[in-house]
Amino acid sequence: MKNKILAYLLLMMPALLATSCLKDQDNLFEKSASLRVSEYLSNTKRVLTSSEHGWALDFFPDRKQSYGGYSYTLKFTDQTVEVCSEISNDLTYTETSTYSLDNEDGPVIAFDTYNNIFHFFSTPSSGSGAGGYEAYDGDFIFIIMDISDDENTITLKGVRSGNILYMHRISESIVDYQLRLNNFVNNLVFDLATAEIDGQKYVVNILADDRMIVIGKPGSGEEDIEVPFCFDSDGISLYKPVTIGEKEVRVFKYDEPNGAFVSQEDNSVVFYGQLSPSIVINNIGDKITSGNAAAELKYTFNLADRFTYTPTADWINVKAEGNSLTISLAANTTGTPRSGAIEVAGNGEKAMISVTQIEVADLLGNYTVNGLDSDNQAVADPATITTNGAFYTLTIHYGSYPQTVKMLWNADEGRFEIPSAQATGTIGQYSIWLTFLNAASGTWTAANTGYTAYLVPTIASDGKVNLLLGGSYGTYNIDCLGFGTTLSGTDYFYDYYADPVFIKK
Amino acid sequence: MKKYIYYIIPMMLLSLTLTSCSEDGLSSTSVITTDSYTKNEFDKWLEENYRKPYNIDFKYRYEEIESDLNYYTVPAQLEGSIKMAHLVKYLCIETYNEVAGIEFTRSYFPKMFFLSGVWEYENNGSIVLGTAEGGKKIILHGINFLDNVLAGSYGGYTPTEGLNHYFLKTIHHEFTHILNQTRDYPTSFRQVTPSSYVSDSQFSEPYRSAYLKRGFVTAYAQTNSNEDFAEMVSMYVTHDADWWENLLKSAETTWSEDPDQAETGRVLIEQKLDIVREYMFSTWNIDIDQLRSTILRRQSNVMAGHVDLMDLTVNSQN
Numbered sequence: 120m121k122n123k124i125l126a127y128l129l130l131m132m133p134a135l136l137a138t139s140c141l142k143d144q145d146n147l148f149e150k151s152a153s154l155r156v157s158e159y160l161s162n163t164k165r166v167l168t169s170s171e172h173g174w175a176l177d178f179f180p181d182r183k184q185s186y187g188g189y190s191y192t193l194k195f196t197d198q199t200v201e202v203c204s205e206i207s208n209d210l211t212y213t214e215t216s217t218y219s220l221d222n223e224d225g226p227v228i229a230f231d232t233y234n235n236i237f238h239f240f241s242t243p244s245s246g247s248g249a250g251g252y253e254a255y256d257g258d259f260i261f262i263i264m265d266i267s268d269d270e271n272t273i274t275l276k277g278v279r280s281g282n283i284l285y286m287h288r289i290s291e292s293i294v295d296y297q298l299r300l301n302n303f304v305n306n307l308v309f310d311l312a313t314a315e316i317d318g319q320k321y322v323v324n325i326l327a328d329d330r331m332i333v334i335g336k337p338g339s340g341e342e343d344i345e346v347p348f349c350f351d352s353d354g355i356s357l358y359k360p361v362t363i364g365e366k367e368v369r370v371f372k373y374d375e376p377n378g379a380f381v382s383q384e385d386n387s388v389v390f391y392g393q394l395s396p397s398i399v400i401n402n403i404g405d406k407i408t409s410g411n412a413a414a415e416l417k418y419t420f421n422l423a424d425r426f427t428y429t430p431t432a433d434w435i436n437v438k439a440e441g442n443s444l445t446i447s448l449a450a451n452t453t454g455t456p457r458s459g460a461i462e463v464a465g466n467g468e469k470a471m472i473s474v475t476q477i478e479v480a481d482l483l484g485n486y487t488v489n490g491l492d493s494d495n496q497a498v499a500d501p502a503t504i505t506t507n508g509a510f511y512t513l514t515i516h517y518g519s520y521p522q523t524v525k526m527l528w529n530a531d532e533g534r535f536e537i538p539s540a541q542a543t544g545t546i547g548q549y550s551i552w553l554t555f556l557n558a559a560s561g562t563w564t565a566a567n568t569g570y571t572a573y574l575v576p577t578i579a580s581d582g583k584v585n586l587l588l589g590g591s592y593g594t595y596n597i598d599c600l601g602f603g604t605t606l607s608g609t610d611y612f613y614d615y616y617a618d619p620v621f622i623k624k
Numbered sequence: 625m626k627k628y629i630y631y632i633i634p635m636m637l638l639s640l641t642l643t644s645c646s647e648d649g650l651s652s653t654s655v656i657t658t659d660s661y662t663k664n665e666f667d668k669w670l671e672e673n674y675r676k677p678y679n680i681d682f683k684y685r686y687e688e689i690e691s692d693l694n695y696y697t698v699p700a701q702l703e704g705s706i707k708m709a710h711l712v713k714y715l716c717i718e719t720y721n722e723v724a725g726i727e728f729t730r731s732y733f734p735k736m737f738f739l740s741g742v743w744e745y746e747n748n749g750s751i752v753l754g755t756a757e758g759g760k761k762i763i764l765h766g767i768n769f770l771d772n773v774l775a776g777s778y779g780g781y782t783p784t785e786g787l788n789h790y791f792l793k794t795i796h797h798e799f800t801h802i803l804n805q806t807r808d809y810p811t812s813f814r815q816v817t818p819s820s821y822v823s824d825s826q827f828s829e830p831y832r833s834a835y836l837k838r839g840f841v842t843a844y845a846q847t848n849s850n851e852d853f854a855e856m857v858s859m860y861v862t863h864d865a866d867w868w869e870n871l872l873k874s875a876e877t878t879w880s881e882d883p884d885q886a887e888t889g890r891v892l893i894e895q896k897l898d899i900v901r902e903y904m905f906s907t908w909n910i911d912i913d914q915l916r917s918t919i920l921r922r923q924s925n926v927m928a929g930h931v932d933l934m935d936l937t938v939n940s941q942n
Contacts, residue, residue: 223689242698252745
């Protein structure tokens with residue numbers, strides 16, 4: 120009996136073995152896994168190289184994204200990738216290196232030879248902390264997570280940080296994109312915005328330097344939402360979608376006429392910028408000078424009517440409408456120069472614009488120039504302004520060496536204009552030329568022509584006419600009026616009046 | 625008993641027929657795909673100068689799988705990689721060709737190089753210059769500093785010293801390991817300073833400073849006899865006779881902290897060198913003095929600018 124049971128058991132064994140054969144083992148996919156990955160990679164390469172101008176990558180280094188996001192633009196060819204980024208001092212600088220597409224943890228793109236721009240956040244150095252032996256925890260190898268159906272967006276995942284990054288097709292060159300982005304960032308004048316979504320008010324703090332947005336719900340007791348962001352050429356992209364009210368948003372475009380960021384996912388989510396009066400000052404200056412005749416001054420800039428303008432004198436009138444600002448001045452019949460001001464308010468801040476009615480004839484005569492010299496000593500030297508009818512001469516008594524400066528009167532702007540590098544006289548054996556300086560930066564126009572400084576008339580609180588120095592060279596404000604000479608070779612001498620005020624006697 | 629056999633036979637037949645029931649025809653396309661990038665001029669140069677003649681894979685493109693994940697490293701610059709490929713070829717590969725014949729190089733020279741851009745930085749501030757794995761693969765770090773090294777503006781070294789210290793000495797050192805692993809060196813070498821090896825304390829005081837007096841050519845040589853042997857060879861062949869004599873002069877004393885050390889460092893090092901010289905000659909038919917003079921001659925050719933380190937002309941041998 121025992122033998123039989125054993126025999127049956129033995130006979131059953133082939134049946135057990137046979138079951139696995141009866142299944143129809145069709146391949147789930149037509150092609151092998153490696154062939155499919157390889158096809159996916161060549162398709163990725165086709166998409167990457169298909170963009171005529173390239174791609175913009177919102178790059179977030181660090182697994183906690185603690186540095187925020189930085190814009191990279193990339194142009195792929197068959198063998199190379201050309202890289203440009205807002206992190207470079209020179210935005211027109213690009214660097215070319217190689218890339219490869221491989222199958223490692225899935226389909227992977229590696230920026231596989233060194234690129235000073237691309238590998239900035241991944242390059243370690245001796246030491247600890249940011250940029251130390253762990254670099255900035257930036258990636259240069261990414262898993263390709265997704266290519267959108269329209270082939271305009273590629274989703275990447277950093278192999279080291281695990282950060283999800285988005286790359287989108289651009290329609291201008293990689294340099295032009297960065298220039299436009301930089302222009303956009305520089306002109307973004309507010310860091311505080313408000314939003315009202317489904318009746319609920321939100322306060323949005325845009326920390327441009329930290330690349331961090333903080334969204335608060337005042338009075339709700341709810342915790343603020345903090346999310347890193349990256350600037351695009353025409354808006355901002357958050358690191359990941361956030362939910363405000365019921366709405367999930369990530370990408371915002373800047374609506375310039377309204378000074379607002381509009382969500383691309385749901386256009387009812389809008390961050391309205393809170394506007395600082397510095398926008399007005401940046402556009403029209405903080406000193407307006409006009410003649411004694413009645414005048415109507417017109418200015419055009421975005422968001423002009425979003426501010427409150429309060430004149431301090433009844434002869435000044437201000438009207439703002441859309442993007443235009445009109446300042447009307449009544450005729451000055453008092454016989455003497457006069458000045459008033461316009462208070463500009465916005466975003467809880469205030470700024471003053473001085474308004475002066477004066478004729479150039481009122482400016483001729485004797486002055487004292489007050490300022491600090493190059494040894495930081497206060498000086499007060501006599502000066503005069505005379506005219507021969509065609510141009511004006513400012514004579515400054517620099518010690519016992521009078522220096523004469525030729526000036527032109529700009530009636531439209533109501534100010535004197537002074538060309539740089541003109542010969543002004545001598546000090547001992549040396550011929551002296553006029554130069555302009557920015558004291559804080561330590562830079563000057565040296566003996567170069569082509570720069571212009573201004574003397575702008577205002578009326579001080581004591582009723583006296585003052586002339587104030589203005590103008591700029593490069594990115595620097597002119598705040599010193601200087602006299603220079605070449606001693607020998609590259610050995611220069613100069614002295615100057617820092618923040619000079621010409622007070623009329 | 626017979627019964628079982630009867631039962632078993634049909635069962636076996638059945639199972640034999642069953643195994644072939646799935647029709648797994650072989651696909652004509654390979655599942656192994658290669659070429660994750662389009663080959664450039666340098667790739668083609670490497671194919672002709674490394675892969676074809678020596679079957680060496682010179683990986684200048686960063687691959688995560690080849691890197692040490694314990695460190696934050698970055699890729700090597702393309703230009704530095706091209707220069708390094710020429711330097712390794714001219715100063716190492718062709719040196720061994722000249723001294724020991726091309727078949728020797730083909731048989732024993734490491735089969736893979738991997739380059740990375742900067743050093744491996746430790747969290748304590750120290751750095752790793754180069755690493756080798758199992759005598760097959762050598763990782764050269766710091767390729768992005770090569771231009772500065774060659775200009776003599778890195779780490780306070782002259783161009784030649786810098787090139788040896790940061791890059792080439794590693795290769796000679798690792799190559800010596802490979803030779804030792806293939807045919808071991810005489811046990812007499814281990815007996816010269818048998819109790820002086822300090823393993824992981826080699827860079828701690830007093831050993832860090834006293835290595836010469838203790839009979840070692842570098843602090844690292846104190847690790848164990850294998851490292852000692854490799855350091856002996858790599859230091860000797862990359863430096864000229866004057867330099868070596870100066871090194872021995874600094875070792876002309878015994879180490880005061882070890883009363884058991886009877887001989888001066890100089891004597892110990894010279895004893896080791898004799899064994900190294902004999903081993904290299906009798907085992908590998910390599911005269912280390914000829915090896916040294918060949919390396920030095922080639923080094924001076926490089927430093928005199930006689931070798932175009934950026935030339936990617938391919939002399940097709942077909």
